[in-house]
Amino acid sequence: MTEVAEAAAWTGSDDPFGAAIRAGRGPLWLREEDGRRHPLEVERWCGPADAADRRMLRRCAGPVLDVGCGPGRLVAELLDRGVPALGVDLAEASVRRTRGLGAAAVCRSVFAPLPGEGRWRTVLLADGNLGIGGDPARLFARVARLLAPGGLLLVEVEPADLDERIMVRVEDVQGRQGVPFEWARLGAAAAARHAGQAGFTLRERWDERGRSFVALRAGH
Incomplete structure (x- = not known):
């Protein structure tokens, strides 16, 4: 049921997220059940890779799988660097925009069968x-x-030092909302702890322009 709800949140032709991606601008938020809102940075996602993105991408060895690739700026930047990459995203508007940049993307859940399973040298979970x-x-x-x-x-x-599971809806500036779906928000310590249970080892942690990142090495 979680995957069905999440797919519905990102894939409708008139959903707030798809409309924002097609327009290339927000404002847009994830709204929790208690009313708290978390901004979605649509303009940044629809623009070119910035300094924080490029610092992360310098660590990539191809081929790279960008999970939740959004409008495709990271996949496009990798291809410009000569690094083979594929984006995967549930939102049809995101996949179309990624392909419009000349990059490759598939419209699919990360939990569905994907090309190259067990052969990707780098996976991205950005944004x-x-x-x-x-x-x-x-x-x-x-x-x-x-x-x-x-x-x-x-x-x-x-x-922030977070480890929380929340139910959210995508909401636009006119108050229109998508369907509810489950989401998670984790800081570096929580991410490293959960990743360790899947056999990952924390290799690096850094901050850039108000954003925080970790690099994790697969143990198998």
Whole structure:
């Protein structure tokens, strides 16, 4: 049921997320049941890779799988660097925009069968995508199966020390909302702890322009 709800949140033709991605701008939020809102940085995602992105991407060895690739800026930047990469995203609008940049992407859940399973040298979980499915342990275990032995997982985490599961809806400036779905928000310590249960080892942690990242090495 979680995957069905999450797919519905990102894939409708008139959903707030799809509309924002097609327009290339927000504002857009994830709204919790208690009313708290977390901004989604649509303009940044629809723009070119920035300094924080490039610092993360310098660590990538190809081929790279970008999970939750959004409008495709990271996949496009990797291809410009000559690094083979594929994006995967549930949102049809995101996949279309990624392909419009000349990059490759598939419209699919990360939990569905994917090309190259067990052969990816790097997997990306940027822009809050560690929250996918609302179950970090399950997501880390899935990524471990996607990576080649000794592969690298690069994760953008919350700057704060968080480890929470929340129910959210995508909401636009006019108050229109998508369907509810489960999400997660983790800081670096929580991410490393959950990743360790899937056989990952924390190799590096850094901050750049208000964003926080960790690099995790697969143990198999």
